[in-house]
Amino acid sequence: MTPTSLRSEVAAVLPLVTEIRRRLHSQPELSYGEFETTRLIAATVREAGLEPRLRTPHTGLLVDVGGPAPDQGVVGFRADLDALPIQEPEGLEYRSVVPGVMHACGHDVHAAIGTGLALLAARLGLKARFIFQPAEEAYPGGGEELVGEGAALGLSSVIAFHCDPSLEAGRVGFRPGPITASADRFFITLEGPGGHTARPHRTVDLVYAAGLLATQLPGHLDRLMDARLPKSVVFGKISGGTAVNVIPSSLEMSGTCRTLDRGVWEDIPSLMERLVHEIVAPAGPKVVFSYQRGIPPVINDEQVVAVCMAAVTELLGPEAVAEAPTSMGAEDFSRFTQAVPGSLIRLGVKGDHRTADLHSSTFRADEGALETGLLAGIASLLALAR
Helix, strand or coil: CCHHHHHHHHHHHHHHHHHHHHHHHHCCCCCCCCHHHHHHHHHHHHHCCCCEEECCCCCCEEEEECCCCCCCCEEEEEEECCCECCCCCCCCCCCCCCCCCECCCCHHHHHHHHHHHHHHHHHHCCCEEEEEECCCCCCCCCHHHHHHCCCCCCEEEEEEEEEEEEEECCCEEECCEEEEECEEEEEEEEECCCEECCCHHHCCCHHHHHHHHHHHHHHHHHHHCCCCCCEEEEEEEEEECCCCCEECCEEEEEEEEEECCHHHHHHHHHHHHHHHHHHHHHHCCEEEEEEEEEECCEEECHHHHHHHHHHHHHHHCHHHEEECCCEEEECCCHHHHHHCCEEEEEEEEECCCCCCCCCCCCCCCCCHHHHHHHHHHHHHHHHHHC
């Protein structure tokens, strides 16, 4: 298919994709509650003669274009559906009408583009699977559920978009290897007999012990693990105590651990547990440590990235292609890239207006990204299917 004819096909579905995006943006739904979103996408693909596979009574759906996937060889596209508990300010014609809920991460863009790509695949005779995933913003995310249900079975490769407000609309970012980090949680409880702040030597000063952990744990990890492998251990909550002159008998600490390296992700829980006990041992508290696995890092397949980047460069020109940075944020698309070679692709959404970061109430995606996403997406899927 020539670039001109492909652009013509995209132009034919773009108005509908724009309408879907605006409807999704105005009616956002939180994780695991994306029922109307699911119904809208299902109704749209049915009108095009496709038969969605709903996850009743759950949200999300799969659309196999060209019939069910065989044992191997089908390309896939994953789009997420959920919004965030953020109040959207005034100023947008199709702003959210749901109080306290907003598409502040671009999932409305992803879902609309995924719907358009399914329609394009049907028009072009491309055999592909489109996965509409709920609860990307939840922990540990809906991707694990879908992969467990077999959503990745039969796929030879899979791609997904993520909006990038630092990249201009009309541009697409690629990066082989690690692109987003893991996201795990850890919880520490310190216990002691409690006592008077005038006599800390007669008890166990839990606040002092917590201070040792907060200041020393990240540094010890940096010295015991390869410095070339990015990692981030940050405490987000420390709570305990009831009065200024009372040493508490219990104190709780929690935070997140992130890394771009799969080996570090596998090794760090046991190392952290050992260090926690060693650091506070001189202070004498009882320690309870727990580590909650969350989301692994997204590791983009080099061959998938190369094929997609070449296809997008050929269709949109080299000026449309950018190098995507790594992010210490997490994306549960990693569940799919663990199962199938894949790539998370950055979609530029920065427009003339001031574009805030993701998860901000003032985040706004330029709608020019819709056409770019359709063009880049269909070009990539066609190239991967060859």
